[in-house]
Each structure stands twice: as C-alpha cells, then as structure tokens.
Amino acid sequence: MEKPESLEEFYQRKFNWLPEDLKKDMGHFNIFRLEPFWEGKVKAIPYRRRDFYKVMLVQGQSQVHYADRVYEVKKQALSFSNPMVPYKWDSNHSTLKGVYCIFNPQFFVDFPDIQKYEIFQPQGTHVFELKDEEVFAVQQIFERIEAEFKSDYKYKYDLIRNLILELVHIGMKLQPAEIHTAQHGNAALRIASIFLELLERQFPIDETHTLIQLRSASDFADQLNIHVNHLNRAVKEMTGKTTTQLISERLIQEAKILLRQSRWNVSEIAFALGFTEVTHFNNFFKKQLGMSPTQFRKGS
Helix, strand or coil, X not given: CCCCECHHHHHHHHCCCCCHHHHHCCCCEEEEEECCCCCCCCCECCCECECCEEEEEEECCEEEEECCEEEEECCEEEEXXXXXXXXXXXXXXXXXXXXXXXXCHHHHCCCCCHHHCHHHCCCCCCEEECCHHHHXXXXXXXXXXXXXXXXXXXXXXXXXXXXXXXXXXXXXXHCCHHHCCCCCCCHHHHHHHHHHHHHHHCCCCECCECCCCCCCHXXXXXXXXXXXXXXXXXXXXXXXCCHHHHHHHHHHHHHHHHHHHCCCCHHHHHHHCCCCCHHHHHHHHHHHHCCCHHHHHHHC
C-alpha cells in the first residue's frame, strides 16, 4: 500500500507551499473552508492514510470510505480522521461545502490523549449524520476556532485545543451507546484497553510495517504477562466479544483493505497477516465472509 500522505505532501498538493512550523518538527494546526465543487474539478481524494488528524463538517451529499466501511452522507455530517485509518471522500453534489481543521500529534502534546476516544479508533464510528440544530452548534464551534486562529491572542492554541475537544465530545455523544465502556478504574477495562491497543498497533500493514507478530489470545496474554483466561474474561466483560473474535475481525478488516487497495497477491497478504500457509488464510477468509480472497478482490 502507499505510504501515508504527510502534512508536507498535503500542503504541496493543495497549495504548493509549506508553513514554516512544518520544518521545525513542532505542533501544527490549520483550518480551511471546503471549496464548492465545479465542473472539471477533481471530486475525490485518493484512498490512503494521512499522518495527521482531521475534523470536518461537510454539508452536501457524499460518500466516505473509512477502512473497509462506507458511509453515505445524506445531508450533513461531522467526521473524524486519524493517522491509523485510510479514507477517502467522493461527491457528486455541486453544493458540497463545509470546513475542516487539521493538526499533527505534536499539537496535542501535554493535553488529553485524543486517540483514547472511540471516534479516533479504528473500531469506532467516524462519520455522524447531523440534524439541522446540531449543524448550527458545530458551525459555531468551527467559527470560534477560525476566529481564534486568526487572532493574536498569546494562548489561542490552548483555546483551539479545547474547542477541538468540544467537537470530539459532540461526536462521542453521537456514538452508538453499546460501544461506550465502564469507568476507567476498572481492572478488566485496563486489560481490555491494553489488548485493543496492542492489537491495533500492528496495523495498518504497508511496506514499512509488513508483518504482524501477535496472532492469538495466548500471544497477547504473554505480552501482558497474565494468564490467557484472565485476558479472555476481561475482554469479554468489556467488549461483549471474545479475544479470538476481535482478533479475527481485525485481521479480516485489514485483509479486505489489502485486497481492495494494494497490489500484493493473496500469498503476500496471507504472510503479512501471519498465516504460514495461503490455504489457511483462504479457509479463514471464506469462513468469515463466505467467499475466497480472490472472489472478494474481483468483486471489489
């Protein structure tokens, strides 16, 4: 798969210039208005990861691809993108408009870790269709962000970070109720959270990260230095799913992405996902989706 688009590449692609702070390896933030579509203008961005975060309000019919999921935006939506999940937007709507802000991980140093929120995690929901009254509230926050960004106030970026967190919490409140977890003091929650983090660190698979190391519940239990039964109980209690089920779901998600977006053959994908034999991968894939990897690729 392609390397993630960097902030430098984003600015070169969009504006053919680079902000000064990008050259200093420091926190970066910017805000932009979505340009309305006009005839002959490119309507889609390539499907790939970026190495920065993006929070966007979009108004108009569009379709967004996140990992192996597709969201249909009927009227207006709030979206959250992170460096781990590849995505792209498509639109045939002539009045598509909106606003978005981008920032790198360094921008939130010494602030709450935004990656802990489900909307920025691969298994979470990333796009939320908004009601008209919700759009008004979100627009006001973006307008405050834009006003602060243009101001000379010494601590404007602290205010901007807090306003971004306000958008995050709006999204969190719109999350499906079943994905919310218990209080963070719970030992089972800590174990399950670390397991999910270790699982996710192995992805996405690309030319710089070509092989996963942890494939079974026992592998993760050894890494956490706990008994596998303890891990399984904690994961089941917190997520409602078994450890094996979550591992399988994540492997299938990555397999689908690689089959759709990469030029790797099935054997290369099987090896990258930790299968010693391509037949084992074929059987695993077919058991999960009812078709072979080759059939899935041809139908993509």
